[in-house]
Amino acid sequence: ADDKESALIMEETANNATSTYTAPQVSWIQKNEPETWKQTRHILVAKDYIKYRLTGEMMTDYSEASGTLLFDVRNRKWSDEMFNFFSIPRSVFPDAAPSATIMGRITREIAQQTGLPEGTPVANGSADNSAAALGAGMVDKGQVTLIIGTAGVISACSDSPLPDEKHRVLCWNYCLEDRWINIGVTQTAGESLNWFKKAFDYENKKSSGDIFSAYDKETADIPDGCDGLMFLPYLNGERTPYWDSNARGVFFGINMKSTKPHFIKSIMEGVSFALRHNIETVESLGMAVDQVLAVGGGLKSPVWLPVLSRIIQRPINTVAVPDTGNVGNSIIAGLALGEFASVEEATRQLISIDRTIKSPPSEKYERRYLHFLGLYEDLKERFASYAES
Structure with a gap:
């Protein structure tokens, strides 16, 4: 998109066009697979298709709609301007409604096939991240x-x-009404450690064990800063904040002290630096970050979690139930059914903080973080020229 088109897309959707959104992908199908497009009548994401099969009704929610680049995030409605811009008929997308909406009920046919009671209400739901x-x-x-x-x-x-x-x-609608979220994504976080294991750790290559647990003992005695070794975690390009598909992973500062555990911990530190950059990018929009809630496999590590806390310079709270997606869906369903008077009541009943990690600030990490940011800037043009060679 040129500058004028980019400005229009930003004005209508509060976001910038990238290939991760639905509308550009549909445009590609229209251009490259016209026969497929001729047969297309409706476009649904996975959860909305399941809801359709269960109820016979089509509906999406605001958080999923935000990911199409066809949705007016500010006003929570489809954008006719964007449908016209991308030459996509409005009719192929379902209506959008709040997540905590009963969008339909289990049909008789589905009840017979699945054993679910006919008439069971089905909540609209939300995007997995929300x-x-x-x-x-x-x-x-x-x-x-x-x-x-x-x-x-x-x-x-x-x-x-x-x-x-x-x-x-990104600026998307959240699964709660009158709430929005800004989203930052580091493309290869836990996957960076998984890559290291598959590429270099031959002894554990076929192990089915938890990769984070396997590396904890090896890295426990490695000093912060890894004796000068630093990692840029851009193994598959990077999204936030650079949106640079040419960026690549870099180990910088390899020296005679560098051992396998140094490389492992430098990966943890590099991913943590990238996440701090994401948080600071959101703060630059005028948001004050008051609390960090952490989930995910990487945060099971007793080494990585304190490192992350020291690098982002904030206390980190973890929750007692690890599968927070299921808890979130339960809250949405409960709100849709009126089982909870408010979302605050729901979170009091279903969510508890497991522990709080508050690590002292590290001057070494502060210096390393500036080098981390500078290293990408130093290599940005080199990444681009190398990709063309």
């Missing part, structure tokens, strides 16, 4: 949910939309 954040207890502005899974994701809650005119973080 459900996981809600299940971690994110309900108020200034709260941030941080997930280290395959990718690293931060979701920051606000009571008004905060579009990023610099096109670094």
Whole structure:
């Protein structure tokens, strides 16, 4: 998109066009697979298709609709301007409604096939990231949910939309009414450790054990800063805040002290630096981050969690129930059925803080963080020229 088109998309959707959104993907299908497009009548994401099969009704929610680049995030409605811009008929997308809406009921046919009682109400639901954040207890502005899974994701809650005119973080609707989230994504977080194991750790290559547990003992005695070794976690390009598909992973500062555990801990530190950058990018939009709620496989590590706390310079709260997505979906269903008077009541009943990690600040990490940011800037043009060679 040119500057004028980019400005229009930002004005209508509060977001910048990237290939991760539905509308550009549909445009690709229209251009490259016209026969497929001719046969297309409706477009549903996975959970909305399941709801359709259960109820015979089509509906999506605001959080999922935000990911289409066809939705007016500020006003919580489809954007006719964007449907016209992308030449996509409005009729192929379902109506959008709040997550805590009963969108339909189990049909007789489905009841016979599945054993679910006919007439069972079905809640509208939400995007997976929103459900996981809600299940971690994110309900108020200034709260941030941080997930280290395959990718690293931060979701920051606000009571008004905060579009990023610099096109670094996403601005989507949350699964709660009158709440929005800014989302930052580090493409390869836990996956960076998984890559290291598969590429270099031959002895454990076929192990089915938890990779984070396997590396804890090896890294426990490695000093912060890894004796000068630093990692840029851009193994598959990077999303937030650079949106640079040419960026690549880098181990910088390899020296005679560098051992296998140094490389492992440097990966933990590099991912943590990237997540801090995401949090600070959201704060630059005018949001004050008051609380960090952490979930995900990477945060099981007794080594990584304190490292993360020292690097982001904030206390980190973990929750007692690890599968926060299921908890979030339970809250949404309970609100839709009227089982909870408020989301605050629901979180009091279903969510409890497991522990709080508050590590002292580290001057070494502060210096390393500036080098981390500078290293990408130093290599940015080199990444681009190397990709073309």
